[in-house]
Amino acid sequence: MAILLRATGLTKRFGSTLALDSVDFEVLEGITGLLGANGAGKTTALRLFLGLIEPDSGKAEFLGAATSDPIMARERIGYMPEHDCLPSSVTAAEFLTHMAQISGLPPHEARVRSTDVLRHVGIDEERYRPMGSYSTGMKQRVKLAQAIVHDPLLVLLDEPTAGLDPVGRQEMLELIRRTGHDFGISIVLSSHLMGDVERTCDHVIVLDGGRVAQQGAIEQFTEETETLVVQVHEGLEALVESLARRNIQTSVDGASVIVQGVGQATYDAVRDSVVESGALLYRLAPRRHTLGEVFRTR
Secondary structure, eight states: OOEEEEEEEEEEEETTEEEEEEEEEEEESSEEEEEOOTTSSHHHHHHHHHTSSOOSEEEEEETTEETTSHHHHHHHEEEEOSSOOOOTTSBHHHHHHHHHHHTTOOHHHHHHHHHHHHHHTTOSGGGGSBGGGOOHHHHHHHHHHHHHTTOOSEEEEESTTTTOOHHHHHHHHHHHHHHHHHHOOEEEEEESOHHHHHHHOSEEEEEETTEEEEEEEHHHHSOEEEEEEEEEEEOHHHHHHHHHHTTOOEEEETTEEEEEOOSHHHHHHHHHHHHHHTOEEEEEEEEEOOTHHHHHTO
């Protein structure tokens, strides 16, 4: 799997604030989450890879070349900034066509490409309306569209679900997944929301206070534990009593019974206890680790 971005000893300071402190990480093909709280250094890292700012020390490389040549990097990288940056009096169709043309596409091809990309992000007939009349969700979709209209190798998305309600967030995350899979574009998703990264990304780089806390495949941070979660709609107390008669130690968390151990004997005991107690079983599954544990254990 190719290495698209590499940070080596990357350091950036703004006055007395150390935004990045000699970080080392690599971004591979696929969808990578850049996870961290606000102020962790995520946006600074993106801007360094785009060549918008210069590091104080270390290197930011794209495809093995330093991004001190920003034109080279921007030809192959798309960028969706966090802040609202769309011209309010211009239609989405005009804006995307313009962005495609300045990326090097001929006028006719730029118009066709902009139409296709806007349709992909869910902006169809609305593309002829001024963008100042758009909702937050529509503006986020146009920002994503302009980042991919020139068919880049990699796109950097800075907080793409900012300002969206739960339904809008889910739709945007699904759109990001489809963009990566249907277009074959690798993606860096910068976010402070652990759930967004867990649901969307293949790899994760966790920044904490300007340093890399963890990095690797998502699976290694969300693997199953030795704890079994038994969630019921009713009959919780009877289920706990039935398990206790079988010498199964439990604890209660809301509507769930927590059982340590996920061996076959444990599953058999839980099955028999559910039948004996008459509990209405809703869910039975091993508990999984979460990305939040990365921060809680530091």
